[in-house]
Amino acid sequence: xxIVLIGFGNVGQSFARIVIKDRDWLVKNYGLEPQVTxxxxxxxxxxxxxxxxxxxxxxxxxxxxxxxKYPASVESKTSIQQIISSVxxxxxxxxxxxxxxxxxxGLTNIRQSLTARRHVVTSNKGPLxxxxxxxxxxxxxxxxQLRFSATVGAGTPFLTFASxxxxxxxxxxxxxxxxGTTNYILTRMEEASLSFQKALAEAQEKGYAExxxxxxxxxLDTAAKIVIIANWILKRRMSxxxxxxxxxxxxxxxxxxxxxxSGTRIKLIGRLTDSEATVRPEEVPVDDPVCVxxxxxxxxxxxxxxxxxxxxxRGAGGEETASAIIRDLxxxxxxxxx
Amino acid sequence: xxIVLIGFGNVGQSFARIVIKDRDWLVKNYGLEPQVTxxxxxxxxxxxxxxxxxxxxxxxxxxxxxxxKYPASVESKTSIQQIISSVxxxxxxxxxxxxxxxxxxGLTNIRQSLTARRHVVTSNKGPLxxxxxxxxxxxxxxxxQLRFSATVGAGTPFLTFASxxxxxxxxxxxxxxxxGTTNYILTRMEEASLSFQKALAEAQEKGYAExxxxxxxxxLDTAAKIVIIANWILKRRMSxxxxxxxxxxxxxxxxxxxxxxSGTRIKLIGRLTDSEATVRPEEVPVDDPVCVxxxxxxxxxxxxxxxxxxxxxRGAGGEETASAIIRDLxxxxxxxxx
Numbered sequence: 001x002x003i004v005l006i007g008f009g010n011v012g013q014s015f016a017r018i019v020i021k022d023r024d025w026l027v028k029n030y031g032l033e034p035q036v037t038x039x040x041x042x043x044x045x046x047x048x049x050x051x052x053x054x055x056x057x058x059x060x061x062x063x064x065x066x067x068x069k070y071p072a073s074v075e076s077k078t079s080i081q082q083i084i085s086s087v088x089x090x091x092x093x094x095x096x097x098x099x100x101x102x103x104x105x106g107l108t109n110i111r112q113s114l115t116a117r118r119h120v121v122t123s124n125k126g127p128l129x130x131x132x133x134x135x136x137x138x139x140x141x142x143x144x145q146l147r148f149s150a151t152v153g154a155g156t157p158f159l160t161f162a163s164x165x166x167x168x169x170x171x172x173x174x175x176x177x178x179x180g181t182t183n184y185i186l187t188r189m190e191e192a193s194l195s196f197q198k199a200l201a202e203a204q205e206k207g208y209a210e211x212x213x214x215x216x217x218x219x220l221d222t223a224a225k226i227v228i229i230a231n232w233i234l235k236r237r238m239s240x241x242x243x244x245x246x247x248x249x250x251x252x253x254x255x256x257x258x259x260x261x262s263g264t265r266i267k268l269i270g271r272l273t274d275s276e277a278t279v280r281p282e283e284v285p286v287d288d289p290v291c292v293x294x295x296x297x298x299x300x301x302x303x304x305x306x307x308x309x310x311x312x313x314r315g316a317g318g319e320e321t322a323s324a325i326i327r328d329l330x331x332x333x334x335x336x337x338x
Numbered sequence: 339x340x341i342v343l344i345g346f347g348n349v350g351q352s353f354a355r356i357v358i359k360d361r362d363w364l365v366k367n368y369g370l371e372p373q374v375t376x377x378x379x380x381x382x383x384x385x386x387x388x389x390x391x392x393x394x395x396x397x398x399x400x401x402x403x404x405x406x407k408y409p410a411s412v413e414s415k416t417s418i419q420q421i422i423s424s425v426x427x428x429x430x431x432x433x434x435x436x437x438x439x440x441x442x443x444g445l446t447n448i449r450q451s452l453t454a455r456r457h458v459v460t461s462n463k464g465p466l467x468x469x470x471x472x473x474x475x476x477x478x479x480x481x482x483q484l485r486f487s488a489t490v491g492a493g494t495p496f497l498t499f500a501s502x503x504x505x506x507x508x509x510x511x512x513x514x515x516x517x518g519t520t521n522y523i524l525t526r527m528e529e530a531s532l533s534f535q536k537a538l539a540e541a542q543e544k545g546y547a548e549x550x551x552x553x554x555x556x557x558l559d560t561a562a563k564i565v566i567i568a569n570w571i572l573k574r575r576m577s578x579x580x581x582x583x584x585x586x587x588x589x590x591x592x593x594x595x596x597x598x599x600s601g602t603r604i605k606l607i608g609r610l611t612d613s614e615a616t617v618r619p620e621e622v623p624v625d626d627p628v629c630v631x632x633x634x635x636x637x638x639x640x641x642x643x644x645x646x647x648x649x650x651x652r653g654a655g656g657e658e659t660a661s662a663i664i665r666d667l668x669x670x671x672x673x674x675x676x
Contacts, residue, residue, distance in 0.1 A: 155644025155645060155647070156647050157503040169665060309649070309651040323507055329506070
């Protein structure tokens, strides 16, 4: 399968490393031979219709900070759109950062890829949070696959679980922790009696929080994931503006302490039921399966006959996110034999 | 899909109730219309090639303790084998109790059903614990499906999760709590400082433990599930005799207390790695996702790229188990269009 990779940060580079390492295994077990024919990063791009040498691309990226210096680089004025439409590829992997204002540049990249009849695998929540119904419709119209396992739970297959593991069972609602950054902050506020600001600073030091942590702490990241689950699993067409969202930035240590004394913990919970879609801090009993520590994610599915089923895993990380992209490619490969 | 139902206890009756309640929904969503053409219980059987009236069968069972009194009952000397081979059906559901001595009567029922070219869905762990490699081979030889989602986790789809949600990912090992009875006993020993005997008595009172609790407390039930996971998920051909199994019957309150003081809990853990397959009490840190309370089950999959992924849910219950049987039927229906 020939692939154009847009975005070559942590996730994109992790993807390249897994492809290098697992190539033989993927071919043998799934008939999947990913061949990256172009890579676009924020400062340039490179292409080779016979397949880029990924080892070499990674070295160039490390040395120069952009893939533009790769021997077979692309004329620097070439637009992403030109690359999407002119490079030989069956699939586009979109890993630019999530933008919840207008979804760009991911939104345009995904639209153009589907229109150019490329399957799309993305780890970018922005376009889906803002325009998922329209993007699903476009994919359906162009008969291309649009996959986004990596957007919810990174390597933990929350979406796949809901769509493949519960046939014949009705999902009545879901709730859980979908953001590791806020979970880490809240955990540390309790464990070490830190203020919100101190816990945030610690999370930033450890690389669990971004320098601009707004999307995480204000709940937008969780809200985007709830939107994706609503559209994909519960077939409810909605966008992020329809959610009531409260973040954790105003949580005081006293509130954490009060919760602890009553056998609960404050967690930023995303929740979807028939009647509501919310993101807000909630008190969760300590022995509830979704009450996970550190930067773990946990999502509980309420089912009609099997009761509550909860899935727990790391919700972030370059390698974890890249593994979800690989899963999506395997799925597309299995369905399309490309 | 026409079905012969063998075993009409809690699981079989729950299955009948779900079929009555969800019939229209299953037809509409999955094209699955389960039609039960015969039911066998320990004291008799009934059949109707045009489909039994399940409401009526349930009433007869409740009133007389056997389905034999159903109007269209079967000549009382008819053997199960005759019913399997003569009743019109595409599938046999086998829900007789698990027997880890010789697997009977389930083992014979499953063999004969596959040989008579019926798909088999079973909730019976005994035959699989003792002879899973042979049964899988027989199913493959007769080109029939042998499904057993209900045997591990009841309604919680541990097996489906591992086989469908992690394509392109390597499962390096698994470990977890696969028996709700022992988990309930251990939880109560800690929570209420009970002795093993008292906690067991309480579990029996609440219906969480059977009158003869040997299979649960000695670890055989967990071991059977480990065997099923080993064969199905890790493709390792093994049977229950190859496992090292230690139960919880000799756990003293002091050991529970010691663990508690060190921030852990004693849990009966089934574990599969490249080099070992064990069932034994282990100390699990309280904030480990598999450290679940009450009678919950939890299974953690160690993966190469996505880290540990843990699935938690109820591991028992008639309705929960029946929901797994429905899932298997939906899967067979989807693959075979019957």
